[in-house]
Amino acid sequence: MAESKLKQIHNFGQSIWLDFIDRKLMYSGELKRLIEEDGVRGVTSNPAIFEKAISSSSDYDTDIAELARSDKTTEQIFFDLAVSDIKQACDLLWPVYNKEDVVGADGYVSLEVSPFLANDTQATINQARALWKAVGKNNAMIKIPGTESGLIAIQTAISEGININVTLLFSLDRYEAVAEAYISGLEKRVADGLPVAHVSSVASFFLSRIDILVDPFLDQSGLAELKGEVAIASARLSYQIYKRMFSSDRWKKLAEKGAVPQRLLWASTGNKNPAFKNTxxxxxxxxxxxxxxxxxxxLEAYRKHGEPASRLEGNLNESSVIMEKIKAAGIDMDALTKQLEEEGIEKFNTPFRQLLDAIEKQR
Structure with a gap:
C-alpha cells in the first residue's frame, strides 16, 4: 500500500496533529488507525470540539448521570469528562511520545483552560495547574490563550514544568511575546536548578480567520489579488521570528541544558473560502x-489530493511585500488582529456556555 500523503509530510520535518477528539473516535479504533496509517502525532481540542462531542452523542450520558449525583458544579463535571478523554488519548499517543530516539518530540494531547478565564491571569494559572495535575500525563499540554493577560500565565506554567499549547495567536508581535514568555519560563527553571529537557510548548498561529476578516478590506482597497494570501504571509514571517529567537546565544544556553524550541503550530487550517483549495x-x-x-x-481531503512538498520558506520577499502593501493601503493589521483575538475568545465562550447548558439539562 502506498504511503499516506499525510505521512509524507513528515519527510519535510512537519508533524500532523488532529484538531478533534471524541469518544467514538477512540473507542472505534479510528484514532489508533490515524496514528498508525496517516502518521497523526498529536491531538488538539477546544471548547467548540467538546461541545460538539458531548451534545451530539450519547457516549457521555452515563458519566454525566453519575457525576450529577455529586456536588460538583456543571463546569467541574465537564472537566471531569474532558480529562477522562484526554487521558485516554494520551495513552493512545504514548508510543509516539515515548520513542527511544527522541522522547517528547510529539505525541501530545491538548486540553484548554476555561475560555471564561482568558483575561484573568491568576485564575488561568490556577486552572492550568489543576488540569495538569488531573490529567497526570507527561504527554499532555494545557492550552492557554495568548492574550496579554495570558503571557504571565504562560511563563509561570512553563517555569513550573507544565507543557503549554498557546492558542489564539494572530499577530507577529504577540507571537514574539509568547516565544519570549516560553524562553523566560525556561530560564527561571534553570535559575531554580530545575530540569528543562522535557518541558514542551507550541505556539498556535490561527490562519483562516485572518483571511476571512482581512479579505473584504482588500477588495475595498483595490488589493483583491492578495485575497487569501495575508494569513500565509503572516505565518511565513512568524517562522522567521521563530528561527531568529531559537538560534540566539540566549537560546543556545538553554539548548545546552536540553531545552527544545517552542514550535509554531498552524491552526484554523480548515479553509472557509470555497474559492480556494480546501487544503x-x-x-x-x-x-x-x-x-x-x-x-x-x-485531514481527509489532504489524504485524497494533497501534494507534499516543503514550501514554508518560499516567497519570503513576497510575504514582506504583501504586508507592506496592506500597511500602505491603510489597513490596520494591529487593530484587526486585536479584533480577531477578542472574537476568538467569544467563539470559544459561546460553545462553552452551550456545553454547560447541555450538561445542566441532563442533570
Whole structure:
C-alpha cells in the first residue's frame, strides 16, 4: 500500500496533529488507525470540539448521570469528562511520545483552560495547574490563550514544568511575546536548578480567520489579488521570528541544558473560502520543525489530493511585500488582529456556555 500523503509530510520535518477528539473516535479504533496509517502525532481540542462531542452523542450520558449525583458544579463535571478523554488519548499517543530516539518530540494531547478565564491571569494559572495535575500525563499540554493577560500565565506554567499549547495567536508581535514568555519560563527553571529537557510548548498561529476578516478590506482597497494570501504571509514571517529567537546565544544556553524550541503550530487550517483549495493552509506551510493541526475534514481531503512538498520558506520577499502593501493601503493589521483575538475568545465562550447548558439539562 502506498504511503499516506499525510505521512509524507513528515519527510519535510512537519508533524500532523488532529484538531478533534471524541469518544467514538477512540473507542472505534479510528484514532489508533490515524496514528498508525496517516502518521497523526498529536491531538488538539477546544471548547467548540467538546461541545460538539458531548451534545451530539450519547457516549457521555452515563458519566454525566453519575457525576450529577455529586456536588460538583456543571463546569467541574465537564472537566471531569474532558480529562477522562484526554487521558485516554494520551495513552493512545504514548508510543509516539515515548520513542527511544527522541522522547517528547510529539505525541501530545491538548486540553484548554476555561475560555471564561482568558483575561484573568491568576485564575488561568490556577486552572492550568489543576488540569495538569488531573490529567497526570507527561504527554499532555494545557492550552492557554495568548492574550496579554495570558503571557504571565504562560511563563509561570512553563517555569513550573507544565507543557503549554498557546492558542489564539494572530499577530507577529504577540507571537514574539509568547516565544519570549516560553524562553523566560525556561530560564527561571534553570535559575531554580530545575530540569528543562522535557518541558514542551507550541505556539498556535490561527490562519483562516485572518483571511476571512482581512479579505473584504482588500477588495475595498483595490488589493483583491492578495485575497487569501495575508494569513500565509503572516505565518511565513512568524517562522522567521521563530528561527531568529531559537538560534540566539540566549537560546543556545538553554539548548545546552536540553531545552527544545517552542514550535509554531498552524491552526484554523480548515479553509472557509470555497474559492480556494480546501487544503490551502496545509500545502503552503509545510516546513521543518512545525506542526499543522487539522480538523478531520481537512485531514481527509489532504489524504485524497494533497501534494507534499516543503514550501514554508518560499516567497519570503513576497510575504514582506504583501504586508507592506496592506500597511500602505491603510489597513490596520494591529487593530484587526486585536479584533480577531477578542472574537476568538467569544467563539470559544459561546460553545462553552452551550456545553454547560447541555450538561445542566441532563442533570
Amino acid at each position: 490551502r493552509y496545509v500545502e503552503a506551510l509545510i516546513g521543518p520543525d512545525t506542526v499543522n493541526t487539522m480538523p478531520l475534514e481537512t
